[in-house]
Amino acid sequence: MLITDLVDVLGAAHVLTDPDITVSYETDWTGAFQGRAAAVVRPETTEQVAAVLRICGRHSMPVVPQGGNTGLVGGSVPAGVAAGAVVLSLRRLTSIEPVDAAAGLVTAGAGVTLADVQAHVRAAGYGIGVDFAARDSATVGGIAASNAGGERVLRHGMTRGQVAGLEVVLADGAVVRRLSGLPKDNVGYDLPSLFVGSEGTLGIITRVQLRLVGLPAARTTALLAMADLPAAVDLVALLRATVASLDAVELVFGGGVDLVCAHQGRLAPFPGRSFPPDTPYLLMECVGSTDPTGDLAAAVETATGVLDAVVATTATDRERLWTYREGHTAAVNAVGVPLKLDVAVPLARMSAFVDDLRGLVRAMAPSARLHLWGHLAEANLHVNVTGLDRDDARGREGLTEAILARAAADGGSIGAEHGVGRAKMAWVGLSRSPAELAVIAAMKHALDPAGLLNPGVLVPPYGHGKP
Template sequence: MPTHDMTAARGEPDPAATDECMIDDELISELGADIVTRSADIDPRYFTAYNEAPGPRPRALVRPRSVDDVSRTLALCMRLGQPVVPQGGLTGLARGAFALEGEIVLSMERFTGIESIDVSAGTITVRAGTPLQTVQEAAEAAGFTFGVDLGARGSCQIGGAIATNAGGTRAIRFGMMREQVLGLEAVLADGTVVSSMSRMLKNNTGYDLKQLFIGSEGTLGIITRAVLRLRPKLAAPATAMCRVADYATVVRLWERMRAVPEVVSFEAMWPSFYRYVGSHTPDVLAPFAGEEGFAVLIEYATSAPGCDATETLEACLADSFEAGLIDDAALATSQRQARDMWLLREGLAIDALPNLVNFDVSLPTGELGTFAERCEAALQARWPGIVSLFFGHIGDGNVHIGVSLVELNNTLADELDRTVYAVVQEMGGSISAEHGIGVLKRPYLSCTRSDAEISLMRRLKAALDPKHILNPGKVL
């Protein structure tokens, strides 16, 4: 995977410059030994990226219990020129929360909890360390639905989900994380707390400052609290898996299903992906054989009283079958069957493939079929016999690719990235649909963003973090 040198030429602090400052002593003096852990005592999970070996040991670990703790930490680190990497649930796939050499880790795991729910406004106020599943459950208990759902719901944190503008399986219905945030509080590199905890849907008062921090991956400020939108509560969903002949027909099916206003998810699995997960997912029986054709997972859920989701989805499938869009279909008749369908789509089985490299790209929905063909052809031309599996949130133009090589080193990983992202760039797509840039995609940002855009990003970074202490080496 790509690695990056944090050099003084980029205006970033030299970690060696703070060696004599004994940063852990300074932090303990400021915050206390309950909040600060010395380097030698840090558990490896705080310096281990998802599905990888441990990396460099951080200089210290800070686990704040309050916004004031975060503010004091950053003020001290700014004074010392000490780099800080903020961490949430550590479920990201771009090494965005991975501690580089000489950094301290600021984990938000202790700053957790639901502060309030405003039923009339339809909002929930939460702390950054709160797991997504906790927010979902609190929303359900109050008679609402939260608009974002991810496979890592039990461990990913709200602050991290906002900082990476997480997407997930409900984006076609409710949008990405950005669309859920009404108000936000963040701490700047110098310790300044910027709190704009608005609970109003309409708030047109100058610059929308919260947008600076959403999707910035902790490089402009550390998110501490948020006011999130809640949606009318959804009844139990209906779930189905369909077999569709080819990608062009998948698009036609999507165009038909899109007209049904309460479709929550529209997910597609290319034939090779479906064959693999169908035969390698324990205790799950695939609804139909996967010799050919695409598998499409559709979930429908309504908030309208008296509407039967299963009957509605069944009628939609019948119409699509008559129109020649579906060759076969299975409608889940139990929560277990629906769960099994989602387990296939989530594709956890591919994690066992050797040297798996994950890609997360987006293009207009109608172009994803051509992209997959061109991308696979480019990969096969370079590495004959390579395993490349395509699947994803087709309704919002996001496809994931799992690529497995028998042998992999940094040089080959760089070449693999260049091969995939060259096709993305040629077709005008995005190298990151929902996983962020982090470390891994930083060398390829120009495949998606123009020189003028990147220059503006750097000007914003310099203005808000002049010493480059916040998550340096990430994004830019």
């Protein structure tokens, strides 16, 4: 029997079947996706992960890998996996190796949180080139599996650029290990890169080797209220061209910041002034070995359309400014389970896209509320809609389709940094050609012939994972 076999390998304490306990593993962070797990298993070692996969293979049981369960596209829970599934929690894989300063690398178990690996390398004088608000729960396995973006992509790129090596357990229990740490190692396909962003559909990541980045001695953060979005986009171009120390440019709007303030009981950012809800605010940060405030101020002084600005140079003030940005996801979720989309459109078309988006939502869902924010330097916009009828699946799908098709028509992406998961499955064809989809399907079938790894994510379910 499946459960007995799992208990034999992991012990009863780490094979959870009590619904009161498993429920938190079965529901995603947004509350929009929920499924039922045959069991939640919590291995502690790579060998145990391999044994779990072999057992699930013998029992034709789908497996849904889960890290911190902070993913925003429903990929970490067994929602809609009609065949049933074992949720494979990687959170107990928490070993961290000492920082390898000579190679500029650190290797951590998949279950180590982003905050913990950041703290670990900070103690040795380094940073990690990935950061975002869910750092206390998101795991390094999860950020690799979803190729997370976040707030430092401008300087360091997506997670893929930070992953130097991986250890992965394949569907049949075989272990693929590429942790040589060699920056030059062109022997065949780059396998770690293949698994980054595969969302648990090709293998289970058990260890992640991350590059170290320098810790800047000085940091300046500023929040600017802008006259309109074209002025904000122009400022991004100006900053890119003139401020070498630029590290992050994030976009929020007045209405979103008001929501964060109400949710957290905070004061508004611009003392004595308030702006209409559609006013774009830019949160920008510069870093350097010396104080970059002068560089940033010089650029902003020449910009047009700046309505107001606050600058922070102390850690406390910087954190306060970042909260206006990082508080968005939780503040919007507190309003109600949102329709959550994450698109990218070419920056030059961002303003027209946002105008059209507002028109679309007004026309298709007049009583709904649109919340927009994102990573402007990467032209990445998070589109959240609250106030939709949760039982009106067709209405939600219609709105999703219209928004994603609009992004795709501009040459944009329907899944900028959160990935595809279950949420965007139906619309992958808007962002990938039939030829690309055929390659994706071929890779999936080659590595997971029985279709047991995260069925229903990225690739239509087949084999034993088929409903």
